[in-house]
Each structure stands twice: as C-alpha cells, then as structure tokens.
Amino acid sequence: MLTKFLVDEAQLTDLVAPVGRLSSAEPLSGGMFATAYRLHFDDGRSAVAKIVGADTSRFLTYERGLLGTEALTYRMLEDSGVPVPRVLHTDFTRELLDADLVVAEHLPGVPWFGHELDEAQTAVVRHNLGAVMAGLHRVEAPSFGYPAADAGLSAGTWRDAFVLMIEAVLADAERWQVALPAERVRAAVAAHCGALDPVTRAAVVHTDLWEGNVFIDPETLDIVGIIDTERTLWGDPLHELVGADQFGTGEPNVDLLSGNTAAGGVLARELASPTGFTRLQLSRLYFSLVLTIEPTMRGYEGEWAVGYENGARSNLDLALVRLEATPTAS
Secondary structure (H helix, E strand, C coil), rough: CCCCCCCCCCHHHCCCCCCCEEEEEEEEEECCCEEEEEEEEEEECEEEEEEEECCCCCCCCCCCCCHHHHHHHHHHHCCCCCCCEEEEEEEEECCCEEEEEEEEECCCEEECCCHHHCHHHHHHCCCCCCCHHHHHHCCCCCCCCCCCCCCCCCEHHHHHHHHHHHHHHHHHHHHCCCCCCCHHHHHHHHHHHHHHHHCCEEEECCCCCHHEEEEEEECCCEEEECCCCCCCEEEECCCHHHHHHCCCCCCHHHHHHHHHHHCCHHHHHHCCCCCCCHHHHHHHHHHHHHHHHHHHHHCCCHHHHHHHHHHHHHHHHHHHHHHHCCCCCC
16 A cells, blocks of 8 residues: 655654744645645745655656656746746755655645535636646647656657657556556557647646646635646646546536637647547546556555546546547548
8 A cells, every 4th residue: 555755743844944944834635645744934934845755666657756847847837827836945865864855835725626616616717727727838848758757758759758658557557467458558559649740849738637736716716826746747738638637538628628718728729630539539548547557556445446447447448449439640
C-alpha cells in the first residue's frame, strides 16, 4: 500500500527555515502520494509545503520527478495570468530528509470540490475553467512530453512523445503484472499516431484539472487558483479535456468549451479539426491505461478500488473500439 512520507515537527521546521520561522503547521488531507502541510510563519504569512519521499517504487514511470515538475510549472506560469501560487522554496538535495520539498504560497478561495453549487453556478465555474485553460495553453513549452528528466519521456514531436508515454505505461503494467490488451493498444496507436502530427506547438497542459485542484471565490465564482501541477506535460491542448474528466467518455463539456473559446482558446477549434476526434480518443486511451494500473500499483483496497479499475477497463475498451472503428488518415 502506498504510504505517505512521515515528517516530525523539528524536521519540518528545518526544511522550511529558508522561508521563515515556523509558528505552526497543520497536515492537509487529500492526495495519494504527497505529504502536505499548511504552514504559518511568525511574520503572518501562510504557505503550503508538499513533501514526497525518495522511494518511487509505487510510482508510474511518468511520475518520476513529480515535485520538480510542479515547481517548474508554477514558475513557467508565473507571469501568464493563470492563477497559480508562487514558489517560495524548493529542496531536492535530500540532505535534511530523504525526500523532495516544494513550498508555495497559500491560495485564497475555497476548493471547488465539496463546495455546493447549483447547476447554473456550476456552468459558470466550468466556463471560467475553460478560460483558465486558454491561459495555460498560450504558454509554449520547449519540447513535448513530460518535463522531468527522471521520467525520460520527452521528445521533439508530440507523436514521438506520445508513443514513449504509451510504451512506458505498458511497461509499468508488465512490471506490476496488470493484464492489459497491449497488442491492441500498440496497434491502435500505430494506426492513428499520424493524427498527432498537426500538433506542432507544445502547450503547457496541466492534465489534472478536476474540482479538487481548482480554487474559487465563493461569491463571484471566479477561479482564484489552480494547484497540483506535478503531472503537467507539454503537448496537445486536447489532452487537457481528458485530464479534467478522466473517466469521461462523452462529448466535452459545452460550458467549458464556450469559456475557452471566449478567452481565445483553441479547444473547440481543435476538436472540430480533421484529427480532433482521434486525438481525443488517443488521450482517453492513455489515461485509461494509467487508471487501470493504479489500483494494483498503489495497493488500493476495498470495493471502491474494484469499481475504479473496472471503470477504467471499460473506458479503455471503449477507446480502443472507437479507434479501431475510425478510418486511418491517408
């Protein structure tokens, strides 16, 4: 079972000393892999510390170097208008602790997840999230794939990076003895990877913009922060739609798309392009592979874990069926 890294008060005080004198700290719940604390300093500032132990044996290949990616992404987005916290301190030396550390500003607002909204209010937030995505995707990245060198999943084209990502997740499944239709997956990717070639500009793609990673102003419903950028990749903006709705199989949300278009985003246009449907299904294929492996690799237990894996397998099969029924571009 995946366990979080344990940190005592003295260790935490030493770790965050470059930011200031710690007056108190409280653990934050949520998240599967990181230990997180809300920090309060003597000068009145608040921040959030995220700590990930050096043991990555229960991580997928793409998750190697997660916290480095989180800090890098926050810094890349600092002047973009996307509401991300400012990085206050990082420590990847593992001199004080056998773990990595990122300390970032504490965001205002409340998490969208768990905040009760009616249908109309939810539509407003989704519209606003589409606008945030537009801001994200305007930031250009220097290559394609996952930025962390430890992952080894970057390339000069989106097609090459995506194939690396697929092969890595299939290798992870083999390592953890998770049965997958690997040959069907490889055949579908080989048949349709040409659809990825129109993606010639690498956008910053958060990949995990579910409600828990989005902070809103409860009065105005403006999005005042997005967090947990550790799984960010550089590539196709359409990948964002799947990351924000990882078990979804239907049409992307219309309010999100309208908000994206109104803010100058490209999602609706790219979806309507000749390769849009195929690219969306390839991204859904990738996410379904990841979600299918996670319960075994992480050591999830209980009926919910069975339902989680079954849902992922059902979506994996659906993505394959759709790709297999889609004519290959000439």
